[in-house]
């Protein structure tokens with residue numbers, strides 16, 4: 155099998171892992187090494203499904219001795235299997251990185267023989283990449299539940315981020331669909347990683363050159379829609395994970411049926427993309443907007459409204475807290491207004507220091523007035539002509555979420571007119587490039 | 594104190610030149626109706642006044658920015674000059690009038706039209722530069738690498754530090770076709786130089802094979818049940834595709850059949866298909882409950 159075929163098989167088997175972020179690590183380049191990392195992360199391309207491609211996301215092997223019902227790589231699924239050698243992984247990563255195709259590597263694997271053996275294979279690929287090829291870019295590696303603590307600790311010293319996937323949001327669901335896994339077996343490595351990251355922080359304070367353990371932290375993923383678990387359960391678990399394990403991110407993956415199984419949704423079921431989207435919105439509200447899971451959902455209403463985003467839902471149910479006065483409301487309250495995001499809230503706080511704001515100004519600051527109008531006043535007055543009936547309110551809030559960013563048309567400009575080839579260095583190799591220049 | 598006059602300034606298109614326009618405007622207490630770079634469009638009805646670039650005058654204006662406004666304002670003006678805002682020169686001049694009047698407070702006046710437009714233009718430039726940190730595609734030609742970009746704003750100075758740090762051991766060039774300039778880096782040396790027209794050489798076999806691998810990866814990573822062309826185009830606008838291998842851009846590779854690919858790809862590696870059936874059942878771990 156050639157490398158291309160392997161790459162296609164091992165990518166197709168890895169693609170259901172949704173995490174592709176390269177953020178959280180800020181490391182400068184080093185002499186003699188290739189690469190650096192950028193704190194905010196960089197997307198290098200976008201796949202046909204619109205998802206960011208940042209890392210070379212592949213499995214070491216898609217052969218697996220486990221039989222998780224929802225997984226395309228389960229033992230009993232008759233698909234083509236392949237395996238990379240550590241050399242192949244290191245070579246593709248280096249060559250892709252040099253061409254600026256990727257920000258780094260996201261390496262995961264099916265279970266070969268047992269968790270320890272699998273982890274050893276991951277370690278040897280990463281050691282080759284870091285110590286022999288001197289790769290200094292981003293590495294996200296999957297921690298294999300059930301592997302020995304010492305091995306996991308070694309793995310973490312080679313990676314920027316580690317993740318252990320929760321996969322299913324409850325013990326019952328795990329028991330039914332992933333008989334080889336359990337809540338305990340998943341949470342144990344997660345706890346270990348959390349502790350190692352914490353210890354490492356204090357080591358770094360003491361000795362500046364202490365090796366970094368997963369400096370970009372830890373993340374996890376949950377499959378949504380394969381089991382009857384509610385949004386409330388999922389969101390509560392998410393909140394718990396942020397608090398207890400100091401996770402950087404919790405990812406949600408709308409279940410795409412890949413195998414026929416009586417325990418799972420039928421093969422022609424569409425992935426619940428809107429539900430996934432709502433959960434991500436709620437996740438943002440937890441992380442950046444100061445919301446608590448139980449403010450957004452409860453036992454009585456355990457699932458998100460498909461027609462209203464979670465923040466609008468909350469606002470509509472808490473009309474007693476509105477309207478808020480834009481020129482006086484604290485930042486935390488501005489964040490709770492539908493149509494005001496983190497950026498526009500920050501701009502409002504800044505701009506109102508320079509003078510009081512009216513509705514016209516808000517528009518310029520990026521506030522979506524169509525939604526915000528029902529919840530705010532400017533200089534103690536509501537928007538002129540605003541009629542609030544339940545009907546207009548809901549209709550305005552419901553209207554679709556704009557995905558397409560508007561790119562204003564702009565004219566091109568030329569800063570350099572004269573052609574100046576002599577400025578190119580004379581060293582070897584440049585000649586090749588010079589040939590392409592028009593005389 | 595300032596009088597609008599039916600004047601258009603013309604300058605050499607350099608940043609120093611623009612600072613001299615600012616100097617001129619203050620020296621004569623006059624507000625031009627337009628400022629044009631040399632060789633650009635000239636308003637028909639306005640009297641044109643040529644502003645000579647004078648290093649000393651430019652330096653005096655530049656020095657006053659952090660002193661009389663703020664460091665952030667100085668950075669905003671520099672970035673604004675690289676942005677592709679329409680009539681950016683007048684925009685910058687108007688911003689400086691406000692800045693010299695209100696001092697550092699001008700940076701908070703986000704609802705003011707001039708400040709707002711300038712900040713949006715700079716935000717757009719920064720955004721485009723950020724996109725290019727990901728979308729630049731190098732081709733490797735023996736010991737050097739090169740990439741072509743066609744940005745709307747002049748992003749090279751904004752992405753310079755990122756690429757020179759990341760690829761500090763490499764010799765590379767990023768050629769900005771829109772602005773006729775190239776960022777050139779060799780270990781220990783870097784510069785942005787004018788370069789008007791450059792055609793990439795033909796890729797060699799190794800280069801082709803990695804382009805093909807990458808294109809294969811690109812197609813394998815998408816989930817077809819989630820296909821969403823609109824979302825993709827909003828995250829990665831079509832105008833960037835032209836120079837991206839995987840989007841069949843100028844250096845793209847045709848998607849070949851598996852058999853053709855097999856021939857094209859060197860070296861062959863031994864078959865390592867893991868046979869499901871051959872997996873040793875005894876070595877399977879105990880469920881870790």
Ligand code: SF4
Pocket residue numbers: 218219220221222225226227228229263264265
């Ligand atoms: S252990 Fe991982 S790869 Fe193996 S079947 Fe379960 S989810 Fe799939």
